[in-house]
Amino acid sequence: MISHGHNDHTGGLLEALRSCGRRIPVILHPDALLLKLKTVPALRAIGAPHRWEQVEEVGCLLATREPLALVVGVQTSGEVPAHDIIRGAGGIPDPAGRTRGAGRPAGGYVAVHLPT
Numbered sequence: 237m238i239s240h241g242h243n244d245h246t247g248g249l250l251e252a253l254r255s256c257g258r259r260i261p262v263i264l265h266p267d268a269l270l271l272k273l274k275t276v277p278a279l280r281a282i283g284a285p286h287r288w289e290q291v292e293e294v295g296c297l298l299a300t301r302e303p304l305a306l307v308v309g310v311q312t313s314g315e316v317p318a319h320d321i322i323r324g325a326g327g328i329p330d331p332a333g334r335t336r337g338a339g340r341p342a343g344g345y346v347a348v349h350l351p352t
Contacts, residue, residue: 237312241268246284253294262291263306265315266299 238245246268253260269291272283291297298304303314 238262238264238268240265241270241272241284242282243285246286249284249291250286250294253291259294259296261298262295263298263300263304263312266301268299 238249241264249262253262269284269286269288271281274280274282288297300312301315303311305311
């Protein structure tokens with residue numbers, strides 16, 4: 237599962253899929269492999285270094301904005317729209333409870349919900 241399309245989450249995707257030796261499912265947001273740019277401090281690409289077609293050759297892509305059941309009792313959240321979460325302003329806590337980011341929108345993320 238790819239939570240979002242930044243290069244630190246997608247950079248090794250092709251190699252990981254190739255190493256499996258067969259096409260395995262990859263759950264991702266429909267926009268995860270689109271071009272993403274960062275403008276501060278300078279313009280640079282921060283999105284996936286692969287095109288959709290390249291990944292589809294070695295993996296079975298399942299793109300969805302909707303929640304998806306993985307196994308009984310475990311599901312993805314579906315898309316978390318940017319207007320619902322602003323990192324650093326109420327933000328997304330990391331596992332240690334710290335809020336990450338500095339007021340940046342966090343749309344297009346997908347989380348996995350585990351039973352408590």
